[in-house]
Amino acid sequence: MRTTRMAGESPHVTETGPPDVAGERSPHVTDPGTRVIPAPADPWTPSEFEAAARARLAPEHYDYFAGGAGDEVTVRANEAAFGRLSLLPRVLRGAGRPRTDVTLPGGRAAMPVLVAPTAFHRLADPEGERATARAAAAAGTIMIVSMASTVAVGDVAAAAPEATLWFQLYVQPDMAFTETLVRRAEAAGCRALVVTVDSPARGLRDRERHHGFWDLPEGMACENLRDGERVRPIVMSPEISWEHIDLLREMTTLPIILKGVAHPADARLALGHGVSGLLVSNHGGRQLDTVPAAVDLLPEIVAAVGGAVPVLMDGGVRRGTDVLKAMALGAGAVAVGRPVIWGLAADGERGVTRVLDLLRSEVEHALTLCGCASVHDLDPGMVRRSCR
Secondary structure: OOEEOOOOOOOEEOOOOOOOOOOOOOOEEEOOOOOEEEOOOOOOOHHHHHHHHHHHOOHHHHHHHHOOOOOOHHHHHHHHHHHOEEEOOOOOOOOOOOEOOEEEOOEEEOOOEEEOOOOOHHHOOOOOHHHHHHHHHHHOOEEEEOOOOOOOHHHHHHHOOOOEEEEEEOOOOOHHHHHHHHHHHHHOOOOOEEEEOOOOOOOOOHHHHHHOOOOOOOOOOOHHHEEOOEEOOOOOOOOOOHHHHHHHHHHOOOOEEEEEEOOHHHHHHHHOOOOOEEEEOOHHHOOOOOOOOHHHHHHHHHHHHOOOOOEEEEOOOOOHHHHHHHHHOOOOOEEEOHHHHHHHHHHHHHHHHHHHHHHHHHHHHHHHHOOOOEHHHOOHHHEEEOOO
């Protein structure tokens, strides 16, 4: 196999031949503890989708998607934090069947669950991001296409003309190439830019180092990064600053949402740089380990911006009740990454559709039990925090 090492967030390779990630897989997989989780033929719950995905993925590819930085303290914290939050329902409110739609700077979604930007969907399914976009369109929600997509954003849009797409961007030190990426997103019909700002360097991920997973299989590349005959690397630079956000703001009329804001002071600074929203995120625990859980960061960020711009979040959302907790604490919507990948790896487009349908039905059900006519009826008084 002839490969090319790539600096930055992710590897890329030259274009010859499809990847061979097939092979025998155990019908059962083991979680980090001692419990054996069966890989069902017809997964339903989030853990079952993950088990099915793990049974089908090459080990190095599963660990790429599942893993995080360092000891993965933050990876575990993202999910555990939701378990420390409880919902306090209201009764006898005559709310009727709840509405789940939300309006965001880059478009409307039928539910407050977006598809988070994740790289390399073709590692999970041959159709890759095309399949994910079709499932997002069927669910009436927004897909944030990763800059490290294995299908070019224009091809994603062509495969799912009804999909509402946003484009995730790492600002490159070469601002001329950054502008090229922005123009490609605009030409594809993307309605917002989601600028990842928590990555001045790549996270140190032990699982990837253990496998030596530095390069994509031959036949795959980060297709958005094509520049003539070559595929550029993603460059993560500690020199990226607020000045670059200003330059980006001058470059496009698309709404700009900053992804990876964790400190209230940065949230306040962002308001002076023309952004249209913030996405509270610790990169799924994949960048700096021991950063607090995203949902624990959320209330301070919401307070810091004081309603000036919408605040979204990602990290650890697995069930509809998690969505309600985040929105009660001030999120305008949430984004999910790993659950979508597990659905894609388990059953392609159908798997992603089922994951999104499950979340939507759980959101509706939880709203009904909380006495809410819509997600906009949620408020901080409906959440309690336990000490466990």
